[in-house]
Amino acid sequence: MKLLWLDLNSSYAHSSLALPALHAQIANNTDIEWCTVSATINENTGSVVNQIYRHQPDIIAATNWLFNHEQLLHIVSRAKALLPHCCVILGGPEFLGDNEAFLYKNKFVSGVFRGEGEEVFPLWLKVWNQPRKEWKSITGLCYLDESEAYHDNGLARVMNFSELVPPEESRFFNWSKPFVQLETTRGCFNTCAFCVSGGEKPVRTLSLEATLKRLDVIHQHGIKNVRVLDRTFNYNNKRAKELLNLFREYPDICFHLEIHPALLSDELKQELATLPKGLLHLEAGIQSLRENVLEQSRRIGKLSDALAGLKYLCSLENMETHADLIAGLPLYHLSEIFDDVRTLAEYGAGEIQLESLKLLPGTEMKRRADELGIQYSPLPPYEVLQTREITVDELQTAHYLSRLLDGFYNTPTWRSITRILILENPHFIHELLDHLVQTDVIDTPLSLEKED
Incomplete structure (x- = not known):
């Protein structure tokens, strides 16, 4: 066959x-x-x-x-x-x-x-x-x-996750890409209504010994970037610390992690602060800086803890932390998105990623779309078109704001000056965005980094 x-x-x-x-x-x-x-x-x-x-x-x-x-x-x-x-x-x-x-x-x-x-x-x-x-x-x-x-026939779950033969042992594993992906856990403890992993219970783990063995294989292939696919790297602070100690043994690899800023223990904070520069690249899941938005999205973790954790992560000079916001979440207004971008700039986030909500198959938010007042595309990528809180025009503005952030704040050449201007002038983002839209520049490639 x-x-x-x-x-x-x-x-x-x-x-x-x-x-x-x-x-x-x-x-x-x-x-x-x-x-x-x-x-x-x-x-x-x-x-x-x-x-x-x-x-x-x-x-x-x-x-x-x-x-x-x-x-x-x-x-x-x-x-x-x-x-x-x-x-x-x-x-x-x-x-x-x-x-x-x-x-x-x-x-x-x-x-x-x-x-x-x-x-x-x-x-x-x-x-x-x-x-x-x-x-x-x-x-x-x-x-x-x-x-x-x-x-x-229902839903298939691999319950013996640790017993699987690692994908790196397959002859089809691709070692030629700029990075490889590694799962040390499967499933997620969180219950985010917008995420396909919101219902993936229980969390299944790979032993530290098995993780070390796989990292050895990855290192032997000369890989310099590893994207850890764990949905929330620090869902268990003790395990997270143990994994960080493993990562220390590979100082020539940069590990990309998704971390929940609300769940940082003091011990894990201390561990993060002592890691070699460049060992970690963090994606801090924040989605919104509004308590009611996070509660409606069923995201676990207090907002006050998330803000304190994010501020701490952004203060670390030995790693870069990116933060993400999601336009189109129920109860999230455009004015709040602009304010949250400014707050993240104040914290010193390495990048601010603004995405539009997508109602993915199998998610609670897709099942409850009518109840939540969400209108969305029936075809991929299932993007939100309008909610009770944000209009069609406002979502387009959020898209333009995302383009602005990618072209200026998220471009290393322009990040520092953009951050200064955002913090010094509360109207700067609005004024720059208006200019880029009026001059028809906003939807063209903003390859500004090449112009230095």
Whole structure:
């Protein structure tokens, strides 16, 4: 049986862990002939389809993400037309919600997996070409049977996370990218209504010994940047401190972490302050500096603690801390977003990232959209279009503000002067934004760093 994995990414800098993570579990199965076609969403559709066709696979498998959704369907629908005998199986975050309408609309897809695939995908491969009644036992699989009745086998969770074969052991693990990704935990303790991980319970962990072994392999390959995929690195301060001590052993690697500023213990603060310069790059999840907004979003952690923690992180000179805000969250007004940007500049955040809320499949906020007064795009990327608190025009202004921040504050050449101007003049951001909009500059590439 020939299995073709379509590795479709948004750019060549990115690489999905799905293929090596799944392949590693069944790499010794000689009944499966693996092949891959790698592409980006910007490549010619016909060229990618032609590559698939030349392989003549029995199965086409792929991960469906927010940003490859449309192009992926363009490709696999054409491949299925050319290879009608082929079985198309998909997984990924796009299928964490209700999949019935998707399967009826896209009948060239044989089935989709909801949840984590390392344990259940190998089970499906044993019955993939058998009558659909044999698919009933595969947890997480959603499909139409021979009579086109919809079947939903729930949600797949890997409970023996620590027992999985590491993706780095797969021959498909890509060591050529600017960074690699590493999970030391899976799942999230938090309950954020806008996040696909809000319902991922329990948190499952990798032992320190296993983490050390994997870091050794990563280091031996000369990797300089590791993105730790743990949803909240410091959900357990004791474990976070132990991991930081491991990271100390690799001073030539920069570790990118997502950290919750409200959950910093004094002991962890002291540990962070003593780390070598450049060892860590922090993304501080803050989303909003408004208590009512965070409560509506069901984000755990007191705002006062989050602000104190963020201020501390931004004061550390041995690492850079980026902070993020989300426009379109329920109860969040545009005027508050402008004020929060100014506060983050006052704290000295290394970057201020302003994104628009996306109502992702499987999230509580998508299920409650009508109740919360949220209007959003029914197509990827499912961006919020309007709420009770922020209008269509105001969300466009928030988009322009995000562009301004990326072009000025988040550009090292201009960061210091931009921060000074923001703090000295409360109207500076508004005035600069008005100028950029009126001169039609705001939606053109702001490659200002190259102009020094």
